[in-house]
Structures are given as structure tokens and as C-alpha cells.
Amino acid sequence: MRNGDSTHQEPQAIKASPPLRTEPLVEPSSTPYKELPKGPVGRSERRIDGPEKVLGTALYGADLFFGKADYFAQVVRSEKAHALIRSIETGDALRMPGVVAVYTAKDMPGTNRQGLIHRDHPVLAEDRVLYRGDGVAIVVAESERAVRRGRDAVKVLYEELPVVADFDDALAEDAPRLHPDGNIMGGKRIRKGDADAALSASDVIVSETFVTQTVDHAFLDIEAGIACWDGHLLTLHVSGQWAHEERRLTALALGLPMEAVRIITPATGGAFGGREDLSMQVYLGMVALKHPGKTIAMRYSREESMRARHKRHAMRIHYTIGAMRDGTLTAAKITVYSNEGAYASTGPAVLRKAASHATGPLRIPNVYVDVYGVYTNNNPTGAMRGFGACQMAIAYNGMMDRLAERLGMDRADLWKQNLIHSGDAVTTGQIIPIATAVECLDAALRQYRAKKQHDRPLAPHERRGWGISVICFGLGYGDGFPDASRATVRLTPAGRLEVYTGGVEYGQGLLNMAGQVAAEELGMPFSLVDVIWADTGRTQESGSSSATRQTYFTGNAVKIAASELREQVLDIASKLLPVHPHELDLHDGKAVGRFNPSLVVPMAKLIEEGRKRGYSLEASGIFKPRTVCEDFDTGQSPRSFITYLFGSHIAQVVVDMETGEVRVERYVACHDVGKAINPQSVAGQMIGGATQGIGMALMEEVVMDGGVMRNANFTDYILPTFRDVPTIETIILENDDPGGPFGARGIGEPPLIAATPAVLSAIGNAIGVAPHTTPCNPQRVWELLYPDDAQTPYAARLTTAPPHALLSK
Amino acid sequence: MATDSTTWQLRCTVNGRPIEAEVEPDETLLFFLRDKLGLTGTKGSCLEGECGSCTVIVDGRALNSCLVLCPQMQGRRIETIEGLANGDKLHVLQDKFLASGAAQCGYCTPGLIMAAKALLDQNPNPTEQEFFEGMEGNICRCTGYAAICEAIRSAVQQWK
Ligand code: FES
Ligand code: FES
Numbered sequence: 001m002r003n004g005d006s007t008h009q010e011p012q013a014i015k016a017s018p019p020l021r022t023e024p025l026v027e028p029s030s031t032p033y034k035e036l037p038k039g040p041v042g043r044s045e046r047r048i049d050g051p052e053k054v055l056g057t058a059l060y061g062a063d064l065f066f067g068k069a070d071y072f073a074q075v076v077r078s079e080k081a082h083a084l085i086r087s088i089e090t091g092d093a094l095r096m097p098g099v100v101a102v103y104t105a106k107d108m109p110g111t112n113r114q115g116l117i118h119r120d121h122p123v124l125a126e127d128r129v130l131y132r133g134d135g136v137a138i139v140v141a142e143s144e145r146a147v148r149r150g151r152d153a154v155k156v157l158y159e160e161l162p163v164v165a166d167f168d169d170a171l172a173e174d175a176p177r178l179h180p181d182g183n184i185m186g187g188k189r190i191r192k193g194d195a196d197a198a199l200s201a202s203d204v205i206v207s208e209t210f211v212t213q214t215v216d217h218a219f220l221d222i223e224a225g226i227a228c229w230d231g232h233l234l235t236l237h238v239s240g241q242w243a244h245e246e247r248r249l250t251a252l253a254l255g256l257p258m259e260a261v262r263i264i265t266p267a268t269g270g271a272f273g274g275r276e277d278l279s280m281q282v283y284l285g286m287v288a289l290k291h292p293g294k295t296i297a298m299r300y301s302r303e304e305s306m307r308a309r310h311k312r313h314a315m316r317i318h319y320t321i322g323a324m325r326d327g328t329l330t331a332a333k334i335t336v337y338s339n340e341g342a343y344a345s346t347g348p349a350v351l352r353k354a355a356s357h358a359t360g361p362l363r364i365p366n367v368y369v370d371v372y373g374v375y376t377n378n379n380p381t382g383a384m385r386g387f388g389a390c391q392m393a394i395a396y397n398g399m400m401d402r403l404a405e406r407l408g409m410d411r412a413d414l415w416k417q418n419l420i421h422s423g424d425a426v427t428t429g430q431i432i433p434i435a436t437a438v439e440c441l442d443a444a445l446r447q448y449r450a451k452k453q454h455d456r457p458l459a460p461h462e463r464r465g466w467g468i469s470v471i472c473f474g475l476g477y478g479d480g481f482p483d484a485s486r487a488t489v490r491l492t493p494a495g496r497l498e499v500y501t502g503g504v505e506y507g508q509g510l511l512n513m514a515g516q517v518a519a520e521e522l523g524m525p526f527s528l529v530d531v532i533w534a535d536t537g538r539t540q541e542s543g544s545s546s547a548t549r550q551t552y553f554t555g556n557a558v559k560i561a562a563s564e565l566r567e568q569v570l571d572i573a574s575k576l577l578p579v580h581p582h583e584l585d586l587h588d589g590k591a592v593g594r595f596n597p598s599l600v601v602p603m604a605k606l607i608e609e610g611r612k613r614g615y616s617l618e619a620s621g622i623f624k625p626r627t628v629c630e631d632f633d634t635g636q637s638p639r640s641f642i643t644y645l646f647g648s649h650i651a652q653v654v655v656d657m658e659t660g661e662v663r664v665e666r667y668v669a670c671h672d673v674g675k676a677i678n679p680q681s682v683a684g685q686m687i688g689g690a691t692q693g694i695g696m697a698l699m700e701e702v703v704m705d706g707g708v709m710r711n712a713n714f715t716d717y718i719l720p721t722f723r724d725v726p727t728i729e730t731i732i733l734e735n736d737d738p739g740g741p742f743g744a745r746g747i748g749e750p751p752l753i754a755a756t757p758a759v760l761s762a763i764g765n766a767i768g769v770a771p772h773t774t775p776c777n778p779q780r781v782w783e784l785l786y787p788d789d790a791q792t793p794y795a796a797r798l799t800t801a802p803p804h805a806l807l808s809k
Numbered sequence: 810m811a812t813d814s815t816t817w818q819l820r821c822t823v824n825g826r827p828i829e830a831e832v833e834p835d836e837t838l839l840f841f842l843r844d845k846l847g848l849t850g851t852k853g854s855c856l857e858g859e860c861g862s863c864t865v866i867v868d869g870r871a872l873n874s875c876l877v878l879c880p881q882m883q884g885r886r887i888e889t890i891e892g893l894a895n896g897d898k899l900h901v902l903q904d905k906f907l908a909s910g911a912a913q914c915g916y917c918t919p920g921l922i923m924a925a926k927a928l929l930d931q932n933p934n935p936t937e938q939e940f941f942e943g944m945e946g947n948i949c950r951c952t953g954y955a956a957i958c959e960a961i962r963s964a965v966q967q968w969k
Contacts, residue, residue, distance in 0.1 A: 046907050053915030054903040056850020056890035060916065063849035220854040220862055220916040220950055269852075269916030270950050302855050507914025507951045680910040684952055688913065691953030714855035714948070722945045722954050 044680035061224035069297035078129035081707025083158035093153040098146025110255025130342035133307035185373035190635035193366030198331035202322030214702040215312035221269020224299035227284035239268040242544030265534035268506035273383030306712040312384035331366035345382030353388030361437040361472035397757030440648035467761025474641025480629030485553035486540035502542035509681035521562035523586030555741035560621030647671035649758035660778030670731035674745035693755020824892030832879040839874040850890035861947030864920035871927035890919035909960035913951035
């Protein structure tokens with residue numbers, strides 16, 4: 001569905017007044033935060049789900065097995081990247097002691113299809129497998145040991161087909177067709193002004209090709225869950241990011257009415273986009289349907305988790321940018337190829353995000369963008385924190401470094417000259433009423449310069465450098481998608497405040513956000529709040545926990561619901577006190593007279609009275625802002641995203657010129673979050689996101705080789721550890737968003753998006769050659785330093801000239 | 810030593826409670842704690858000694874329970890996250906983790922708390938170097954470690 005919003009008026013260039021804040025309200029530091037003396041909003045309240053997490057009593061998917069599982073199931077996965085299935089022999093497996101059944105696609109009762117955007121992915125392969133990890137059969141047994149043996153005994157006979165290993169294979173003339181429409185999944189374009197003409201009129205043109213890697217989410221809580229079918233209802237306890245959509249997709253694939261499926265999301269150990277596609281829901285559901293009354297359990301190993309799951313898109317970005325001699329940007333021309341892997345997953349949304357964020361917060365009058373998604377026999381690629389926007393941030397930030405070098409300008413000056421201000425438009429033509437990119441950059445620079453530490457002296461083989469990134473991010477799905485959150489709040493007879501949301505908490509702090517907003521609105525102490533979440537049997541749909549949307553969307557839905565409940569409560573109070581509801585306030589668990597503070601009724605009394613008088617003491621809210629579809633031919637839209645977020649990071653690194661090793665020494669992260677509902681949680685997202693971005697810049701990479709993943713384990717897939725992350729100095733700016741709950745915007749993805757380019761920029765500054773390929777691990781640094789001879793030791797090179805000359809192109 | 814069908818008689822203590830159980834010789838301590846004793850606070854993630862999620866304390870030392878087999882636990886004293894709190898009262902590390910926001914998704918938390926406890930039990934005032942050596946085997950994907958360092962540092966001040 002598209003929201004053709006004909007009544008929408010383009011906002012005039014609104015200049016925010018009073019002047020925007022460039023100073024944080026709280027003193028920058030890593031942790032902890034000083035609190036503002038107000039209600040729960042703006043306070044670092046302890047996590048609602050914290051106690052059970054530190055006690056070890058929180059129940060994650062795999063913790064539900066104990067004493068509950070009747071049968072265990074496991075998936076037989078394809079060992080081939082591209083092949084026809086000739087036969088599946090299950091006889092040996094079925095003869096194994098303890099094995100109960102083996103199922104294949106023909107046993108699937110419904111459509112056997114999954115996929116969030118295109119239903120193109122068979123849950124169990126039918127005649128063909130498209131990646132090494134595609135599900136082929138399911139084995140059911142009485143114990144985990146038996147099910148593993150059974151799985152290993154299933155023999156699948158394949159007829160191998162040529163493997164489409166990457167973009168170039170996929171686009172070759174004689175490439176095997178992976179999908180009926182060919183190997184191009186889709187595309188997205190932006191046409192604004194005349195980029196070609198503007199480029200030829202530019203004083204300076206710089207071109208570069210960036211190559212970004214495939215990244216794994218690597219959340220620690222491996223996929224696991226249980227399911228049971230009682231003849232009427234299929235109950236699934238499996239982690240995801242959007243319980244209601246998981247219910248719809250599972251029901252479709254299994255041929256059940258939606259009402260016959262209930263998803264209950266257990267405690268969830270990280271997601272980062274990696275739980276957006278279905279994981280084992282349909283597998284578990286299918287087995288449960290075949291064995292009514294039995295509880296079925298399934299868990300992946302780390303290897304299966306990595307081999308089965310979608311990944312972050314690897315992209316190849318050809319970027320040309322033009323400028324006048326004074327540094328004014330004139331045009332950008334960008335072509336992006338994106339490795340979609342075997343199935344679409346959320347690829348189309350990632351491509352759209354990449355196109356609309358192709359020039360980030362830069363003011364460029366002429367822009368030409370083509371983004372293509374290309375199918376290959378790799379893992380499907382889809383949602384991951386920063387989807388599409390983070391790859392493009394690597395490119396536009398990299399171009400600014402190159403341009404500054406070419407023009408002989410200071411990087412920060414070049415940035416400031418070209419950043420959008422309030423009232424300017426981004427690439428899609430959307431005018432941003434409050435744009436705080438400059439403020440973020442200024443605050444980060446000020447912090448970096450003011451606290452310039454006594455840097456340790458460098459060894460002769462070391463170089464130090466620092467880098468800047470500036471980013472923006474349009475939150476939510478936007479682009480006309482009918483995106484909405486719903487919430488219900490309720491005052492219980494026991495005097496507690498219950499908040500119901502369909503949103504998933506996987507660590508990001510949704511429960512506190514929702515609870516603190518509701519408590520603020522109702523003047524309740526936070527300690528009396530309970531949040532019930534992501535259970536399709538008890539909560540209403542709140543959209544997915546992704547795209548940095550929950551604070552804005554669910555925060556607003558909760559606020560709308562709570563303010564309605566507030567009216568009820570004030571009404572009850574006015575029956576007990578000799579004043580009009582407008583003369584009352586809710587505060588600290590009491591109704592208090594605004595003009596006469598001696599008029600007080602405690603909440604418990606109000607609830608009791610309300611119940612007696614027939615008040616529902618419950619209210620629901622829906623938040624469904626409209627966005628406008630981007631034009632198909634030009635990518636222009638007056639309001640593609642509901643609001644924008646801005647941020648700027650500064651990284652300082654030391655590069656070992658002999659080994660190519662990079663250490664991040666110092667780090668400043670600044671984001672404008674509108675309002676930090678829970679400052680500690682916001683800082684946690686900033687530091688955690690920046691750490692993932694550092695991982696993407698320096699070490700993380702899924703290595704695919706002819707369709708085979710070479711590092712599907714934590715020994716070979718390198719993640720940032722304690723030693724890899726410096727103290728990250730966080731600066732939280734709070735320029736209210738007029739449409740956000742208490743002015744809040746959100747924070748989830750921008751810290752990751754900004755981090756990778758900041759580190760790359762610092763490496764370029766240190767070694768004099770700007771990186772173009774991620775991760776910039778020691779080998780790649782070495783290749784940058786010594787392109788002709790990666791074997792020559794640095795000492796030998798020193799006798800000639802030190803490597804430098806950023807971008808001689 | 811033992812064939813597949815031979816089971817072992819394991820005696821050990823878990824959180825001070827004597828345990829006697831039949832185990833398979835190739836059963837890991839992680840599996841035993843979680844699936845036999847129901848102590849699911851100890852988490853599994855990489856299952857090959859790389860992430861520290863499964864850290865427990867055995868005779869005072871932090872160990873990755875995914876790497877040790879049950880027969881090696883004969884006569885040992887095992888501590889898990891479930892044994893830390895005293896009734897309603899959180900252990901100081903648990904309290905500080907909560908206060909600093911060191912648990913986001915919380916999946917790494919039990920392992921981190923056990924690793925930190927083993928470290929501080931042996932060395933109540935670790936230098937930065939010793940701190941890293943004690944903790945670097947534990948991975949957290951969510952927090953970026955700052956809040957965890959903060960939590961452990963503030964626990965150090967109250968360590969008895
Ligand atoms: S699960 Fe034991 S170290 Fe990762
Ligand atoms: S809090 Fe999620 S892995 Fe550490």
C-alpha cells in the first residue's frame with residue numbers, strides 16, 4: 001500500500017529557534033550520567049529486565065528446553081551453494097534409535113514460503129538449493145543426541161550447478177539465472193538536477209570505488225526455541241524482532257489462519273537486524289503440527305546460526321563527486337552494486353535506504369544514484385543495524401577526505417561548508433526542519449580538541465592520525481510504508497501501571513523507554529511500572545524493533561495511550577476534590593491541586609474509586625504518521641522519512657607501519673537524540689554501536705569462497721574485545737524533535753553508521769593513503785601502504801619516500 | 810577411556826550443594842549444568858571457548874564450561890551465577906552491573922560476572938593489564954564494554 005498523501009504541504013524552510021544546542025545538557029563522559037531532576041523521562045532508571053539478567057534467571061530461547069521438550073528437531077542444511085536436489089534418502093536416519101520422523105518440503109502443509117518482502121524463499125528446499133545453508137529436511141527425535149545422529153544420516157543427492165560466487169559472476173552474460181527474473185533483484189534511483197552537466201562544470205572531480213564486506217550480526221544468543229500445537233493454537237517461543245509479522249509469515253507458510261498462531265518472544269540476546277527474517281519458526285511450527293500435544297525444541301549451533309542466517313550486504317560503490325575550488329560541492333554520481341545473496345530477504349528496503357542516504361547530510365544540488373541488488377549463491381543479505389545507510393556513509397565520508405586532500409582544505413572546514421542546515425533538503429528533496437549535523441560536528445571537535453590527551457610518544461614504526469565522520473539517518477521504514485505502533489496502558493487494582501507493547505526488547509532498552517514515558521505521563525514512580533511485550537496473545541502490533549523506530553513510534557503510541565488514561569484519572573480525582581480536572585496534576589503517584597497543593601489524592605485511592613465508578617482505567621494509543629513514497633523515477637519525496645537523526649564521530653588511531661595493525665586510541669561520539677529518555681541507555685547504544693562500527697572498520701568479515709563460508713565460528717570471525725575498544729567519550733545533544741515523545745528521536749543505528757567511516761578516515765590521515773575497502777585489517781593496510789610489493793618491509797621503504805599522497809587520482 | 814555406552818558417576822558440589830549424577834563421559838559441564846541440573850543462568854554461545862558466555866568458577870578459577878568434560882569435574886567445587894545472590898540481596902557485582910547499565914541483552918552477563926568474580930577473588934585490586942588478562946576472554950556484542958569496566962571498577966571499591 002502506498003500513502004498517496006496529496007494534502008501534505010511541503011514544510012517551508014523553518015529555522016529552528018531558539019538557536020540549536022551545541023552543548024550537551026549533561027557533562028560528556030563515558031559513564032555514568034548525571035540525572036536531570038524531573039520525572040522518569042530523562043533519568044537513567046535501572047533496566048526493568050535488569051535484575052533477572054544479572055541473576056541469570058532471564059529465560060532465553062535455549063533456556064526453555066529444560067524439563068519441557070518432548071522431541072528435538074534439527075534442520076538438514078544444504079552442503080552445496082547451488083544445486084538441484086535429485087533425491088533425499090531418509091531411510092537410514094529413520095532407522096536410527098530415537099529418531100521419530102524426517103520431513104521434507106512435500107510434508108509442508110502451507111505455502112512453504114518465507115521472506116519479509118518477497119515470499120521467495122522456500123522454508124524447505126523443493127527442487128533446488130541456492131546457498132550452502134538452505135534448509136532441506138527436518139529430523140525429529142527423542143533426544144538431542146539422536147536428532148544429531150539422524151540429521152547426519154540423511155543423504156541428499158545433489159546435481160551441482162555452477163556457483164554464482166559474487167557480483168561479477170552474477171552479471172556475466174552466461175551467468176546461471178538464480179531467479180525467474182534474472183540475477184538483478186531490483187534497483188533504486190535518485191535523479192536530482194543534472195549531475196553530468198554539473199560535474200563537467202566543476203573545478204575538481206574525485207572518483208573512488210569502495211568495497212564493503214559481508215558482516216554477521218554475531219549476537220550471542222544463538223537461535224533456539226520451543227513450540228507446541230494443542231489442536232487449535234500453535235504456540236511458539238522463539239526470539240525475533242517483530243512478533244506480529246512473524247505470526248503472519250509463520251501462518252502463511254504453514255497454511256494456518258493467523259489466529260491459530262501465537263508468538264511469545266522469550267528474553268532475547270541481541271538481534272541487530274539478524275532476527276528480522278524468520279529463523280526456525282516455521283520449522284518448529286511444522287513439526288509441532290505433525291505431533292499434536294508434544295513440545296518440540298530446536299536450537300542451532302553457532303555454525304548453523306552463521307551459515308543459515310542472512311548477513312549485511314556487501315556493496316561495491318562507485319562514487320564520483322565534484323566541487324568548486326572554494327570547496328562548494330556541485331554534484332555526485334553514484335552507482336552501487338549490492339550482493340543480495342540467494343534470496344531477497346529485506347534487500348529491497350536496504351537498497352532504498354542506501355539510495356536515499358547516498359549523500360548523507362551533504363548539501364549537493366545535483367545527484368544521480370543507481371543502486372542495484374544482485375543475486376548470488378551466498379547467504380541472503382538483509383537487515384543489519386544501519387542497513388544500507390552505513391555502507392553509503394563509508395563512501396560519502398571517504399569522498400570528503402579525498403576532496404579535502406585534493407583541494408588542500410581542512411577537513412572540518414570542508415564539512416561545515418557543505419553540511420545541510422535546518423531548512424535545507426537531503427538527496428530525496430525532503431526538507432529537514434531541524435538539521436543538527438553542524439552542531440554535532442562542532443560539539444565533537446570541541447570535545448576532541450579540548451581534551452586532547454597527552455598522546456604517548458610514537459615508536460619509529462608508528463603513525464598517528466585522526467578522522468572525522470558526519471552522518472544522518474532517516475528513521476523508520478518511511479518511503480510510504482504504512483508503519484504504525486500501538487500500545488495499551490492500564491492501572492491495576494494492585495496500584496501498578498502496566499504497559500503493553502508488541503515491540504521486542506533485545507537489549508536496546510525498549511522496556512525502559514516505554515515504561516518511563518508512561519510513568520512520566522501518569523506521574524507514577526517508575527518502580528510501579530510493568531511492561532508486557534511481544535506476545536501476540538497479549539499485546540498489539542507495534543511494528544518491528546528495527547530502523548531506530550521504536551522510541552519514536554512506540555514511545556509516541558505509549559504517550560498517546562497514557563495521556564488518555566491520564567484524563568480518566570484526573571476526572572476521577574475531580575470527583576473526589578472540589579476542583580476541575582484542569583486544575584489537577586499527576587505527580588509522584590498522587591493527584592495534586594495545581595494551585596492548592598494541599599489537595600492530594602493518592603493513586604491507590606483514585607484506582608479504587610475509579611473501579612467503583614466504572615472507569616476502565618485502561619487506554620490504547622496508535623501512532624501512525626504518514627510518509628510519502630519516493631518517486632519511482634527521481635527518488636524525490638517531500639517526506640520520505642518521519643524524521644532525521646544526526647551524528648558526528650572523531651576517531652584517533654595509531655597504525656603500526658610494520659604490521660599494518662591499527663589501534664583506536666581515542667574516540668568521541670556525538671549524537672543529537674532529541675531527548676534522551678534514559679541517558680544511560682542512550683550512551684549504551686552509542687558506545688555499543690560505535691564498537692560494532694569499529695569492528696566493521698577493522699576486523700569483521702564473513703569470508704565467502706565459491707559459496708562456502710570459511711569462518712562460520714567465533715574463532716575465525718573476529719569480534720571486538722575488551723582490548724579493541726578505547727574509552728568512547730559520548731556527547732548527547734538534545735534538540736527536541738517536535739513530533740517525538742518528549743522530543744525524542746532515537747539512537748539505535750546512527751552510532752554504528754558514523755563509527756566505521758571515522759576510523760577509516762583516521763587511518764587515511766595516519767598513513768597518507770585513504771582506505772577504500774573494509775575491513776581495513778592489517779593485510780589491507782599493508783596493501784594500501786605497499787601496493788606493488790606487499791612483501792617489502794617498511795624499514796626498506798623508509799630509505800625511499802614515506803608512503804603518502806592521498807588520492808593522487 | 811570410556812566407550813559411548815559407559816556412564817560416569819560424577820560427584821562434585823555446585824553452589825555449595827553436593828551433586829551426585831550419572832553423566833556421559835563426553836558430556837560438557839555446560840550441558841550438564843543447563844540440561845541436567847536446570848541451571849540455565851550459564852549460557853552457551855560459541856561453544857568453542859571463544860566468548861566466555863559459559864564461564865563458571867571451578868575451585869576458584871574461571872573456566873569455560875563449554876570446554877570441560879564432566880569427568881574432569883570429579884570432586885570439584887563449582888560456582889555458577891545462580892549461587893551468587895544471597896536471597897534477595899544481589900552480589901555486589903550484580904548490583905554494579907545493574908547500576909552501570911552493563912547488561913543490555915544480558916546474554917554475556919552471567920559469564921562476565923563470574924569471570925570478574927574469579928578475577929577479584931584472586932586479586933582484589935587488579936592493574937589495568939591484569940584486568941584485561943582476566944576479562945579479555947569474554948565477548949559482549951551489545952555494550953562496547955565501557956559500562957562493564959565501569960561496573961567492575963565500582964565493585965572493586967566494595968570488594969571484601
Ligand atoms: S560458549 Fe563457552 S566460551 Fe563461548
Ligand atoms: S549485553 Fe548483549 S552480549 Fe553483552
